[in-house]
Each structure stands twice: as structure tokens, then as C-alpha cells.
Amino acid sequence: xxxxxxxxxxxxxxxxxxxxxxxxxxxxxxxxxxxxxxxxxxxxxxxxxxxxxxxxxxxxxxxxxxxxxxxxxxxxxxxxxxxxxxxxxxxxxxxxxxxxxxxxxxxxxxxxxxxxxxxxxxxxxxxxxxxxxxxxxxxxxxxxxxxxxxxxxxxxxxxxxxxxxxxxxxxxxxxxxxx
Amino acid sequence: xxxxxxxxxxxxxxxxxxxxxxxxxxxxxxxxxxxxxxxxxxxxxxxxxxxxxxxxxxxxxxxxxxxxxxxxxxxxxxxxxxxxxxxxxxxxxxxxxxxxxxxxxxxxxxxxxxxxxxxxxxxxxxxxxxxxxxxxxxxxxxxxxxxxxxxxxxxxxxxxxxxxxxxxxxxxxxxxxxxxxxxxxxxxxxxxxxxxxxxxxxxxxxxxxxxxxxxxxxxxxxxxxxxxxxxxxxxxxx
Numbered sequence: 001x002x003x004x005x006x007x008x009x010x011x012x013x014x015x016x017x018x019x020x021x022x023x024x025x026x027x028x029x030x031x032x033x034x035x036x037x038x039x040x041x042x043x044x045x046x047x048x049x050x051x052x053x054x055x056x057x058x059x060x061x062x063x064x065x066x067x068x069x070x071x072x073x074x075x076x077x078x079x080x081x082x083x084x085x086x087x088x089x090x091x092x093x094x095x096x097x098x099x100x101x102x103x104x105x106x107x108x109x110x111x112x113x114x115x116x117x118x119x120x121x122x123x124x125x126x127x128x129x130x131x132x133x134x135x136x137x138x139x140x141x142x143x144x145x146x147x148x149x150x151x152x153x154x155x156x157x158x159x160x161x162x163x164x165x166x167x168x169x170x171x172x173x174x175x176x177x178x179x
Numbered sequence: 180x181x182x183x184x185x186x187x188x189x190x191x192x193x194x195x196x197x198x199x200x201x202x203x204x205x206x207x208x209x210x211x212x213x214x215x216x217x218x219x220x221x222x223x224x225x226x227x228x229x230x231x232x233x234x235x236x237x238x239x240x241x242x243x244x245x246x247x248x249x250x251x252x253x254x255x256x257x258x259x260x261x262x263x264x265x266x267x268x269x270x271x272x273x274x275x276x277x278x279x280x281x282x283x284x285x286x287x288x289x290x291x292x293x294x295x296x297x298x299x300x301x302x303x304x305x306x307x308x309x310x311x312x313x314x315x316x317x318x319x320x321x322x323x324x325x326x327x328x329x330x331x332x333x334x335x336x337x338x339x340x341x342x343x344x345x346x347x348x349x350x351x352x353x354x355x356x357x358x359x360x361x362x363x364x365x366x367x368x369x370x371x372x373x374x375x376x377x378x379x380x381x382x383x384x385x386x387x388x389x390x391x392x393x394x395x396x397x398x399x400x401x402x403x404x405x406x407x408x409x410x411x412x413x414x415x416x417x
Contacts, residue, residue: 088280091301095280100308140301148300152280178294179279
């Protein structure tokens with residue numbers, strides 16, 4: 001991935017997750033500066049872009065929880081050479097998937113009626129808030145995923161070891177933990 | 180006492196006649212993975228993780244229940260066995276709701292550490308997400324069926340060591356559930372002595388001390404060897 005004319009293009013993506021995996025990514029701290037020399041950041045939740053660009057590596061945080069996530073991850077898959085599930089929500093569904101134990105209607109009622117101080121009805125497919133899928137799914141149930149970095153969240157060291165191996169052209173070894 | 184000599188993973192080992200392959204292997208530093216076995220209790224061969232290859236036999240055998248034989252040639256770690264073990268652990272993870280990040284046993288869970296040791300980084304099966312109850316009716320302990328792998332360690336320790344037989348299994352297959360007495364809430368059980376042995380032997384976060392939160396549950400299993408030795412040797416040594 002290191003040809004001279006083209007720095008690998010790195011993207012990160014945030015689906016149904018708490019942003020903790022991104023925080024862990026930012027915990028790379030000064031190592032981010034080295035990383036920035038080796039890759040071109042082409043998309044991340046803090047960047048402004050219209051359409052998801054072509055990327056060599058995309059780290060995806062979060063599970064597939066609503067219709068927007070589903071359409072988006074399919075698009076991202078088409079534009080990404082190496083897709084990586086980052087963290088337990090992407091890998092297993094994790095906390096995002098806890099709602100799978102209940103019917104969607106019960107979940108929405110709980111959030112928007114029973115526990116809400118101002119009840120304005122349940123948003124469902126109103127083009128502003130995406131409609132929830134019947135059940136939350138890990139990313140690899142929906143599109144092909146090339147690598148997995150488990151943990152909630154994965155440590156900065158695990159993310160760094162993974163990216164360094166991939167950029168060096170080595171096969172990343174597992175993080176040595178599950179869940 | 181008759182002694183048998185056999186080969187495990189190309190290593191010549193000896194064991195007492197009638198000993199299980201599993202026990203002899205562990206005595207010689209060959210650690211076969213397991214989730215239902217725990218030293219001091221009877222074996223039931225429930226988890227199938229300790230399956231081994233025996234030369235001359237096509238079928239895999241559960242090493243915890245297969246006695247050694249003179250001249251036996253056993254393999255405990257082959258690509259085929261690794262594949263089977265991965266499959267079993269992935270099926271266990273998909274069967275109920277194992278959400279490590281919110282579990283009392285995170286970081287000290289035998290299912291979690293075995294998954295990592297087998298190199299599992301995701302589950303290839305669809306998660307079932309069954310709706311299962313949590314029994315917190317007992318004053319000191321809780322039972323979360325979402326995290327139970329039906330190893331039956333709790334059933335055996337309660338029956339064989341405590342002598343209460345509060346726990347048993349109801350239902351069939353994946354729908355089986357651990358029950359106290361005849362299905363009453365744990366807190367209303369007349370046979371439970373509240374000794375907590377079941378909580379100490381649980382391999383996951385299914386049985387836990389109340390008041391423990393995420394990653395706080397740690398087990399003390401020293402009592403098991405202590406009691407078993409005392410019964411066998413009539414000596415109170417750990």
C-alpha cells in the first residue's frame with residue numbers, strides 16, 4: 001500500500017456506536033502525527049464531505065442499527081479496498097444490539113413516550129431521523145469485512161499495532177482479546 | 180495401582196489406569212481447553228471443547244470422559260480440533276446474549292478468554308438474541324440466563340459438594356435453562372443454603388454476587404480443592 005505516488009487513503013466511519021472507538025483512535029496522540037505522514041485522511045466524522053470518497057482503508061465504528069447505516073455501509077464497502085470493523089459494536093453488535101431483546105415499537109415507546117418530558121410522537125422515516133432496522137446487526141452480517149479489532153473500545157495500542165502492520169504490508173495479528 | 184504409558188502430542192506420559200486423558204494431559208503440562216470441567220467435580224462432557232484425536236479412531240473423543248489406555252496415541256491440538264473448538268465457542272457466543280462490555284465477569288470470563296486464545300475475532304453465525312430472564316430474587320446472588328452456557332458446574336457443585344442439589348436443568352437443547360428447585364425463583368428456594376459455591380465455579384458472568392458491576396466479579400475456587408482433599412485424604416490442606 002506504499003507506492004511512491006500515492007499515500008494510502010484512510011477513512012473512519014461512525015455508525016451505531018458511542019464514539020468511544022474514535023476517542024480511542026484519537027488516543028494515538030502524537031502517533032497521529034506520524035500516521036498523518038503515512039496516510040491521507042480522506043473521511044472521518046469530524047470532516048466535511050458530501051459523498052464518501054474512494055478509500056484504501058476504512059475503520060468502521062458502530063453497529064448497523066438503522067436504514068441510513070445500512071445504505072451507507074453498502075456504499076462505503078464499494079468505495080473501500082480494506083474494510084475494518086473497529087470495536088465491539090461493529091464486531092458483535094454490543095451495547096447497540098441490547099435493544100434486539102425487545103420489539104422496535106417497545107424501544108421507541110420507551111425512548112420517545114414513556115421517558116420523554118416533551119412528547120412529540122415517534123419519529124419513523126420522517127426523512128430527518130432514519131427508521132430503525134428490526135434488529136441491530138454487526139457490520140459483517142451486512143457487508144464483507146476484511147479485519148476485526150474487538151474490544152470496547154479497542155486500545156490505542158491495538159489500533160496503532162493494527163494500522164502499522166497493515167501499512168507495512170504485514171498481516172495484522174489479532175489484538176489478543178475478544179469482547 | 181496399574182500404570183499406563185501413552186503418547187500425548189508426541190510426548191510419552193504415564194497415568195493411573197482409569198484416569199481420563201484430560202487429567203493425565205494436564206498433569207503433564209498439556210492444557211486441553213475446557214469450559215464444563217472443573218477439578219474436584221464429576222465430568223459430564225457437556226462443552227465438547229476437550230475433544231481429542233485418538234490414533235486408530237475416526238471419531239473425536241471427549242478427553243474428560245475417555246480413560247487412558249496402554250499404548251494410546253493422542254493428539255490434543257490439530258488443525259481439525261482447532262477448527263471444531265472455534266466453531267463451538269462461536270456457537271456459544273451466538274446462542275445467548277454475551278455482551279462482555281457490560282458484564283460483571285469481563286476480563287475474568289473463561290468463555291471470553293478461550294475465544295481470544297482460539298483467535299476468534301468475530302462470530303460467523305447470526306446472533307440469536309433470545310429473550311431470557313434474570314433472576315435477582317436471592318438476597319446475595321443473581322442468575323443471568325443470558326450469559327449461561329449450560330456447563331452445569333453449578334448443578335454439580337451444589338449436588339456433589341454442598342449436597343443440596345438446588346440446581347438442575349429444565350427444557351431441551353438451546354432452550355434449556357438452569358432452575359432452582361422445581362423452577363421457583365432462587366430467593367424462594369427451600370433447599371438453597373446460600374453457600375455461594377455455584378457462584379464461585381461459574382465460568383462466565385451467569386452467576387454473580389449482587390452489588391458487583393462491570394468487570395468486578397472475580398472467583399475464588401480454592402475451596403473446591405480444599406474440601407475435596409479433606410474428604411479424600413481426611414486432611415484439611417489446600
